[in-house]
Structures are given as C-alpha cells and as structure tokens.
Amino acid sequence: MPAPVALSLVDVRVRYGDRFAVDGVSLDVRRGEIVGLLGPNGSGKSTTLAVAAGVLDAAEGTVTVEGISRLVDPAGFAMRVGFVPQECALYDELTATDNLTFFGKLYGLAGADLRRRVLRVLGRVRLADHAEQRVSTFSGGMKQRLNLAVALIHDPGLLLLDEPTAALDPASRDALFADLTRLRDDGHAVLLSTHHLDEAELGCDRVAVLDRGKLVACGSPNELLRCRSTDRQVLYGHLRVRPPKFLQKALQKRFGTRIEFEITGRRLRLSAPTNEDLGMALATILAEGIELETYRTPAGTLERTMRDSGSVAATHGGADQP
Amino acid sequence: MTSHANLTLTLAAKDWRLFWADRRAALLCFIVPIVLASAFGMIFNRPTPDATATKLPILVVIEDDGPFTAQVAADLLTSPKLDAKASTQSEAEAALPKRRPTIAVVLPKGFEKLRDWQPSGGGDRPTVRILHHPTASMERQWAEGVVTEIVMRRLARSKFGGFVGADEAAFATPFQVDATAVSAGTSAKFNSYSHSFCGMTLQYLLFWGMESGLLFLRERQRGVWKRTRAAPVPLGCVLAGKTLSTAAIALLQVFVTFGFGYFVFGVQVTGSFTGFVLLALAACGLAAATGLLVAAIGGTEARARSVSILVILGISMIGGLWLPTFLLPEWVRDTALSLPTSWAMRGLGGVTWEGLGLRAVLPNVAMVTAFAVVFLAIAVLRLKSDERRLRQGNV
Numbered sequence: 185m186p187a188p189v190a191l192s193l194v195d196v197r198v199r200y201g202d203r204f205a206v207d208g209v210s211l212d213v214r215r216g217e218i219v220g221l222l223g224p225n226g227s228g229k230s231t232t233l234a235v236a237a238g239v240l241d242a243a244e245g246t247v248t249v250e251g252i253s254r255l256v257d258p259a260g261f262a263m264r265v266g267f268v269p270q271e272c273a274l275y276d277e278l279t280a281t282d283n284l285t286f287f288g289k290l291y292g293l294a295g296a297d298l299r300r301r302v303l304r305v306l307g308r309v310r311l312a313d314h315a316e317q318r319v320s321t322f323s324g325g326m327k328q329r330l331n332l333a334v335a336l337i338h339d340p341g342l343l344l345l346d347e348p349t350a351a352l353d354p355a356s357r358d359a360l361f362a363d364l365t366r367l368r369d370d371g372h373a374v375l376l377s378t379h380h381l382d383e384a385e386l387g388c389d390r391v392a393v394l395d396r397g398k399l400v401a402c403g404s405p406n407e408l409l410r411c412r413s414t415d416r417q418v419l420y421g422h423l424r425v426r427p428p429k430f431l432q433k434a435l436q437k438r439f440g441t442r443i444e445f446e447i448t449g450r451r452l453r454l455s456a457p458t459n460e461d462l463g464m465a466l467a468t469i470l471a472e473g474i475e476l477e478t479y480r481t482p483a484g485t486l487e488r489t490m491r492d493s494g495s496v497a498a499t500h501g502g503a504d505q506p
Numbered sequence: 507m508t509s510h511a512n513l514t515l516t517l518a519a520k521d522w523r524l525f526w527a528d529r530r531a532a533l534l535c536f537i538v539p540i541v542l543a544s545a546f547g548m549i550f551n552r553p554t555p556d557a558t559a560t561k562l563p564i565l566v567v568i569e570d571d572g573p574f575t576a577q578v579a580a581d582l583l584t585s586p587k588l589d590a591k592a593s594t595q596s597e598a599e600a601a602l603p604k605r606r607p608t609i610a611v612v613l614p615k616g617f618e619k620l621r622d623w624q625p626s627g628g629g630d631r632p633t634v635r636i637l638h639h640p641t642a643s644m645e646r647q648w649a650e651g652v653v654t655e656i657v658m659r660r661l662a663r664s665k666f667g668g669f670v671g672a673d674e675a676a677f678a679t680p681f682q683v684d685a686t687a688v689s690a691g692t693s694a695k696f697n698s699y700s701h702s703f704c705g706m707t708l709q710y711l712l713f714w715g716m717e718s719g720l721l722f723l724r725e726r727q728r729g730v731w732k733r734t735r736a737a738p739v740p741l742g743c744v745l746a747g748k749t750l751s752t753a754a755i756a757l758l759q760v761f762v763t764f765g766f767g768y769f770v771f772g773v774q775v776t777g778s779f780t781g782f783v784l785l786a787l788a789a790c791g792l793a794a795a796t797g798l799l800v801a802a803i804g805g806t807e808a809r810a811r812s813v814s815i816l817v818i819l820g821i822s823m824i825g826g827l828w829l830p831t832f833l834l835p836e837w838v839r840d841t842a843l844s845l846p847t848s849w850a851m852r853g854l855g856g857v858t859w860e861g862l863g864l865r866a867v868l869p870n871v872a873m874v875t876a877f878a879v880v881f882l883a884i885a886v887l888r889l890k891s892d893e894r895r896l897r898q899g900n901v
Contacts, residue, residue: 200899231899239735241897259738267736273729275520277527289516290737318527334733 188250190215190264190342190373191236196245198231198397205231207397208245213373215341218364220388221377228397229377230270233346236375237267249342263291266335270346272327273334276320280311280330283319284337291338305333309363325356332363343367345376349383354422354478361387380451382420382480416444417462421452421479431472439465452476510743517739517747518754524721525755535717535755536762539710543763546702546828547771561586562648563607565593572618574664579613581656588652598637608642609649611635623661655679697859699771704854705827707763708789708847709818711756715793716814718752719800723807741893745886748801749794756790777857778864785853785867788874792846795878798885802892821847846877 191213198206206228213219221229234240235247238254238261246253254261274283284302293301306312309329319327328348335343343364349357364374364387378384384391385405393401393408401408432447439445443465444455454469456462462481470476526532568579583590590611593601598610612635620632634653638646725731734744767773775782804810822828824838825847831839842848853870856862 198899205899234732237732237736239732239897240899243899262736262738265736267733269729269732271729271732273733275524275730277524278520282523286516286520287733287737290513290734290739292738294512 188215189213190250191375192246192248193232193236194246196232196235196242196247198228198235198240199243200231204397206235206242209394209397209399210245211392211399211402213342213375215371215373216368217389218368218374218376218387219390219392220384221375221392221394222379222381222384223377223394224379226396227379227394229379229394230346231397232394233267233344233375233377236342237265237344238262239267263338264340264342266338266340266343268331268335268343268345268348270350272331272351274319274327274330277318279316279318280306280322280333281315283330284334287334288337293338301337301339305336308336308366309333310359323356324351325353325359328352328356328360329363332360336367341371341373343372343374345374347377347379349378349380357383380420381418386480416455416457417459417481419452419454419462419466419479419481421454422477423447423450423452424475424477426450427472427474431474435469435472438468445469452479510740510746513739513743514746514750517744518751521718521721521748521751522754525751535710535714536759539706539759539763540766542710543699543702543706543767544771546706547699550698550702550830561589562609562645562652563589564591564649565598565601565607565610566590567593567595567598567610567612569595569615570613570617572621574621574660575613575617578617578657578660581660582611582653585652585656588649602637602639605639605642608639609645610637611649611653612637620657620661621664697773699767700773700859701830701855703763703767703771703773704851704858705822707760708825708850708854709822709827710763711759711789711793712796712818712822712847714756714759715752715796716800716811716818717797718748718755718794719797719804719814720807720811722748722797722801723804723810726801727807735893741890742886745798745889749791749798749882752794752797753790756793757786760786760790773858775857776859776861778862778867779857781853781862781864781867781871782857784864784871785850785857785874788871788878789850789854791878792850792874792881795881795885798889799881802885802888821845824848826851846874849873849877 189212191211193209193211196206196209197204209228209232211219211232221232223229231240235242236249238247238258249261249264252260252264275286278286281302284305285298288298288301302315303312306315309332311326311329311333314322314326319330322330328351332343332345332348335345345364348360352360361383364376368374368389376388388405390402390404391408392399426447426449432445436445442457443461444453445465446453452469454462454465456465466479564582566579566582568575579592582588583592589607593610595612598612602608602610614633614635617632617634619630623631634657636646636649636653638649764773800810800814804814824834824842825845826834826839826842827847831842831848831851834842849870853867853874856867856870
C-alpha cells in the first residue's frame with residue numbers, strides 16, 4: 185500500500201502579471217520520499233514551493249497538505265508544513281535556541297514541550313553544542329542546518345526547501361542530504377528545488393522537471409534515464425577557488441566544441457562524448473592549476489531529459505552561485 | 507491554538523530582544539536625546555525672575571571732558587543694570603565685531619551742552635551714539651533705556667537738586683514695576699530644560715518610530731518574513747506586535763530621558779501627572795504608528811529613511827520641538843496646529859513648566875491620539891493591501 189500523500193498539487197496555475205509562472209502543475213509528494221523540483225532559473229520552482237507553503241495563492245487549481253486546503257483551514261494547513269526559504273530565514277542577532285523558541289511559539293508551542301522540541305531538533309541537526317551561540321557566528325553550513333531545524337520545530341509532515349544547497353560547500357551539502365534522508369526515513373515528505381542536475385540525481389527519490397512553469401517530466405531518476413539514454417559523459421566538480429575569467433576563456437577555446445566546459449560560481453561541469461575525452465579535459469584543467477575539492481561522474485545523467493525539455497542551456501547559463 | 511494575544515506578545519518580545527541585541531545602538535537611542543536636550547537647555551537657559559538680574563555688558567566711550575558728562579559716565583559705570591567699562595572709540599570698534607561686548611555707548615564731544623537743557627527749549631540736542639553688533643538689536647534697546655533713565659535722573663538732579671537736597675530717593679522713578687508671568691497654569695515658571703527635554707524626547711520618539719519602521723521594511727525583505735507568513739500567524743498579530751514593541755521601547759525612552767532631566771536639571775511635572783502620563787502614552791502610540799506608516803509607504807529602505815528624516819526634522823522644527831513657539835513667526839505657529847508634534851509639545855510643556863491641570867491638556871491628548879489612530883489606520887490598510895497583492899503574485 186503506497187504511503188499517504190502529504191502534498192497534492194492539482195492543475196495549479198500562478199499568474200505574475202500577464203504570464204503564468206506556474207502553468208497547470210499537478211504533483212503528489214508522499215510521506216517517506218524526497219522529490220526534487222528541477223529546472224533553470226525562472227522555470228517556476230520557487231513559485232511552486234511558495235504555493236505549497238501557503239505564502240502565495242494559486243490563481244487556479246487546488247493545493248492540499250494531508251488533505252487540508254489553506255483556503256478552508258489556514259492554521260491547520262500551516263501546522264503541517266515546514267518551509268525553508270532560499271534566503272537564510274533566521275535572526276542573526278539571536279541565538280540558535282532563541283530562534284527556535286520564537287518560531288516554535290508562532291506554531292503554538294510553549295513551556296516544557298517547546299524546550300524539549302528545541303533540544304531534539306538541535307540534536308537532530310548536530311547543533312546542540314552551539315545552542316546558546318548567536319547565529320551571526322555560525323558558518324554557512326551551520327546556518328542552513330539551523331534553517332532546517334526551525335522548519336522542523338513543530339514536527340510537520342511536509343518539508344519544503346527552496347534551493348537549500350545554493351550557498352553550501354560540498355561537505356555541507358552532503359551533510360544536508362544526509363539529514364534529509366534521515367527525515368525521509370522517519371516518514372517526512374520532502375520537496376526541494378534545485379537547478380543542479382547532480383543533486384537531483386543523487387539525492388532525490390523522484391525528480392519533477394519544470395520548464396517555463398510547466399511540468400515536463402516526473403519520475404525516479406532511473407525511470408527518467410531509462411526513457412532517454414544519454415550520449416555524453418558528464419563530470420560535476422566543486423572548485424577550491426574560482427579561476428579567473430581569462431583562464432576560463434582560454435580553456436574554452438582550447439576544448440572547442442567537442443568538450444563542454446562550464447563554470448558557475450565554484451561549480452564545474454564538464455561534458456564530453458567519451459570517457460577518454462573527459463579524462464583528458466580533466467587533466468588539462470588540473471595542469472592549469474585549477475584545484476578540485478570534489479568531483480563526481482554520475483552513472484547516468486538527467487542531462488538528456490533537461491536537454492530535451494529545452495532547459496539545459498538556461499540551467500547552466502544562469503547565475504546560480506553566490 | 508495559540509491565542510492572538512499570545513502571538514502578539516511573542517512577536518513583540520522578539521522585537522524587544524532584537525532591540526537589545528545590539529547594546530551600543532540601544533544605549534545610543536537613550537543617550538542622544540539626553541545629550542541634545544541638555545545642550546538645547548543650556549543654550550536657551552535664562553535666569554528665573556527670582557535670581558539676581560542679568561547685567562548688560564557695555565563699553566562707555568567718553569569723548570567730552572565736562573563735569574556733567576563725567577557724572578553721567580560715572581552713573582553708567584556704576585549702574586546695577588549694566589556691566590560697564592570705560593573704553594576708547596577705537597577699542598570699542600575693535601571689540602564689537604568680536605561680540606565682546608555687543609554694545610558701546612558713546613558720550614560725544616558736546617554732550618556737556620545737555621547740562622543747559624530746558625524742557626521747552628528747542629535748538630540743537632547732543633547725540634548719544636550707541637554702537638552695536640548687527641545681531642544685538644534687543645540689547646541696543648535695553649542700553650538705550652538705561653542711558654535715558656540715567657541721563658534724565660542726572661538732569662533732574664542738576665535742575666532741581668537745590669530744592670530737594672541730595673536725597674537719592676527724591677530722584678527715584680515715580681512708580682514701581684510689578685512684573686508677573688501670566689499663563690493658564692498657576693505655577694508657570696519657564697524652564698529651558700523642561701522645554702528642551704520635552705522637545706528632544708518627542709523628536710527622538712519619532713526617530714525611534716522611523717527606525718522601527720525601517721527595521722520592519724528590512725525584515726520584510728528577508729527570509730524570516732516568508733517564514734513568518736508561512737506560519738499560522740495573522741498579519742494583524744504581526745502589526746500589533748510591532749506596534750506594541752515600538753511603543754514599549756518609546757515609553758522606556760520617555761522614562762529614561764525625563765528621569766535624567768528630573769535628577770540632573772530639575773525638570774518637573776508641575777501640572778497634572780495624569781496628564782503627563784496620558785500625553786506620554788499618546789506620544790509613544792504616535793511613534794509606533796509613525797513606524798508602521800514608514801514601513802507601509804516607504805518603499806525601499808533608503809528612500810524611506812531620507813524622506814522620514816526630512817519630514818521628522820520639519821515637523822519637529824515647525825512644531826516647536828527645537829525652539830519655544832513664541833520665538834517662531836505667527837504663520838509658523840498657525841501652521842503648527844496641523845501637526846501632531848505641536849499638540850504634543852504644547853501638552854507636555856503645559857504639564858511640565860506651565861503647571862496646567864488635566865482638563866487643560868485633554869485636548870492635546872485627544873489630538874495626538876487622533877493623529878496616531880489615523881496614521882495607524884493608513885498603515886494597516888496599506889500593509890494589508892500589500893499582503894493581498896503579494897499572495898496573488900502581484901508584486
């Protein structure tokens with residue numbers, strides 16, 4: 185028997201002026217699964233999450249969380265959703281405990297129950313030792329973990345995360361995905377947005393691909409890959425330091441059209457027709473003194489799916505890194 | 507489910523904690539109005555009628571060497587109303603531009619002819635020259651009055667001294683002066699510190715309101731605002747919490763500023779204490795409402811800050827928060843009636859140095875409250891409309 189549906193979007197449309205930012209999206213997210221919303225900038229990911237979080241009203245369609253519509257029971261709807269906005273949604277001037285206590289009180293928690301929950305979520309995101317530290321002293325990864333903890337304080341069934349890895353280094357990103365995996369295993373439903381193909385592929389149970397507000401594909405990464413086999417080898421890396429522009433241009437010129445070489449912030453994407461080409465390109469990059477913190481070569485890739493939907497150019501062309 | 511009152515208190519408590527999180531900035535909120543009020547109070551401080559009369563500093567230039575002139579000069583130099591020193595014309599001309607002092611009286615050659623003056627006689631009259639700094643027109647009139655009194659007394663003595671003898675009392679002014687300050691209160695005694703502490707407190711309440719509004723604007727551009735909107739919190743509670751926290755900190759400002767004024771400069775509530783409390787509460791409400799208004803119509807933070815500073819300084823100046831209104835032109839005083847600052851200032855002045863009762867300041871309380879309610883209503887309507895548009899994607 186399938187797990188109960190935590191979030192149900194049915195034919196949701198959101199209008200920004202004359203255009204639809206979300207155009208007829210229908211999507212179910214069940215308890216015990218992580219669903220990735222994948223798409224380039226402007227594809228409607230954040231808008232879809234905002235509608236699911238109840239901070240934006242859909243012009244058409246229905247949104248229910250565990251069967252409850254915000255229009256019918258706004259408080260009940262809000263109690264079932266934990267929302268992690270893209271920006272760090274914390275008060276830097278307050279301590280981790282103060283932040284959790286404040287947001288917990290907004291959800292009606294108080295007294296011993298609230299104190300117990302604060303300790304529990306701090307432990308869950310491995311911040312118990314920093315409970316009384318001001319958030320302004322936290323690293324980016326710690327802030328993101330606290331950001332997640334705040335969304336968990338009222339123990340919602342559905343977690344919504346808007347680009348949670350945007351400002352994280354690879355280690356913090358892996359730690360965050362480990363946290364999300366544990367939450368999924370505890371029965372939470374997780375819907376997160378990203379425009380990094382490797383994250384969606386490696387960290388999500390299902391992937392929903394959005395393009396210009398429309399849902400163009402949805403399924404497990406393997407299902408999507410079976411539908412469309414890839415013809416290129418891809419490598420994703422995280423650079424220690426972003427190389428200067430002239431060096432990027434020089435490498436692009438040297439690789440020509442055979443090898444796709446793209447750097448966005450400190451993220452690297454290499455794509456080549458064969459593994460040999462990919463290896464040679466990587467060796468060239470390393471020879472130029474560009475250091476990689478981490479890299480991965482997915483067994484398969486959603487590249488083709490994105491390419492087919494017309495999203496891939498915009499994804500890699502977008503300024504998606506701080 | 508948490509009651510709306512609890513939610514409001516939770517939001518207000520958060521703002522209170524955020525205010526104290528930066529201790530130095532918080533302390534400046536209290537120190538700056540105290541420093542400015544003290545400075546304004548010192549600048550405009552004048553002795554009370556009970557204190558020793560102020561002497562007008564002048565220089566006396568004696569160009570005639572006749573005995574009558576010498577007597578007049580001696581009277582000027584020993585007058586209890588003047589702090590006079592003998593000087594030469596060139597010394598006086600060098601001292602006046604430096605305002606040390608601002609007045610010089612010249613008894614010119616030919617002044618001695620005045621000894622032969624007859625009440626009905628025509629002919630040439632000697633000229634007494636009064637040199638003065640361009641800004642010292644009031645002092646010039648003061649000096650002219652004292653010189654006239656001394657010359658007329660000396661003339662009377664020279665004309666009629668043979669008849670009544672040398673008794674000084676015989677030449678005293680034939681009337682006495684009884685100067686009484688009249689105001690609506692029974693114990694009015696102008697105190698420049700009372701005025702400056704009322705004025706600067708009100709001005710900085712408005713500045714605090716503005717700062718609170720700017721903080722709200724900043725908060726609405728941060729992720730915490732999205733998170734708050736996603737929580738089961740009605741917008742009304744958010745606005746009520748913001749109003750409550752702003753007003754509570756404003757009340758603390760009033761308490762600290764007036765407390766300092768009381769202990770250091772003797773600023774007292776000589777009129778109705780209830781009236782003072784009501785005015786303070788109304789002014790704090792006005793500060794909170796101003797803050798929400800800034801957040802509602804300010805647009806961007808930079809724009810809101812520039813416009814708010816201009817408006818607050820303008821209504822502070824016209825409303826008599828810097829200078830007592832009796833020093834302002836009549837049209838400014840008339841215009842000020844349309845400003846909340848003027849009503850608040852008159853009310854606070856009334857209960858502090860004018861000694862007015864509760865009934866006398868109730869109209870001021872009502873007007874300040876009415877302004878606060880109108881500001882609050884505009885802000886709430888605007889913010890609710892913004893929230894509706896935001897929810898519908900009309901950003």
